[in-house]
Amino acid sequence: MKEIESYLNIKQSIPEGITLVAVSKTRSIDEMMRLYEAGQRDFGENRVSELLEKKDKMPLDVRWHLIGHLQTNKVKFIAPFISLIHSIDSEKLLAEVNRQAQKQGRIITCLWQVFVATEDTKFGLLPEEIETIHCKETLDQYPNIRISGIMAMASLTNNADQIHKEFAKARAVFNQLKTNNLYPHKMEILSMGMSSDYKIAIEEGSTMLRIGSKLFE
């Protein structure tokens, strides 16, 4: 039951109003069910195939989050049920999510993934690209999409100052979009913070943490 201890400790340390997404990639159904039984309902996966496999084995009231890079040809598999797509990094992907959402008669909630790290191996749109794409003319073409905020990953570094700066950049984009006030796209979610940097993310205004390894250690 060591797992549950880490989970409960982290859960308890998170301020009210911040959502915890349990990142369950590479974890077994048994491990996930222990968290589920302790009350966890939001689970995040970064690969569509793994997400689909697990969805069949987990209870129906789990809210599934797609947190990793999403290929357009995989959207159709998750469109019927996905709760939040954190990783919109192109208009092409947005258009495909809209198309598949329309087919399902659903509105799908999505976040722009902003690139704020120093490594160029990570996906995401630049802050200025998001400020351009997040406009009425573009979003009106995709009526089955609700953009609800921003997702960011900081660089993998021990330099806390740098992580602070990168998360602050993401928060600035989030706040900028808030002022645009593009109904019905309400900016409510700032998804940032993983096992190694979630405390910094909370200090920088995160409203949604994506924590994996530390929950299960």
Ligand SMILES: *Cc1c(COP(=O)(O)O)cnc(C)c1O
């Ligand atoms: C794996 C992953 C996480 C969680 O990482 P941990 O270090 O295990 O907490 C968060 N976000 C994304 C996009 C991930 O791929």
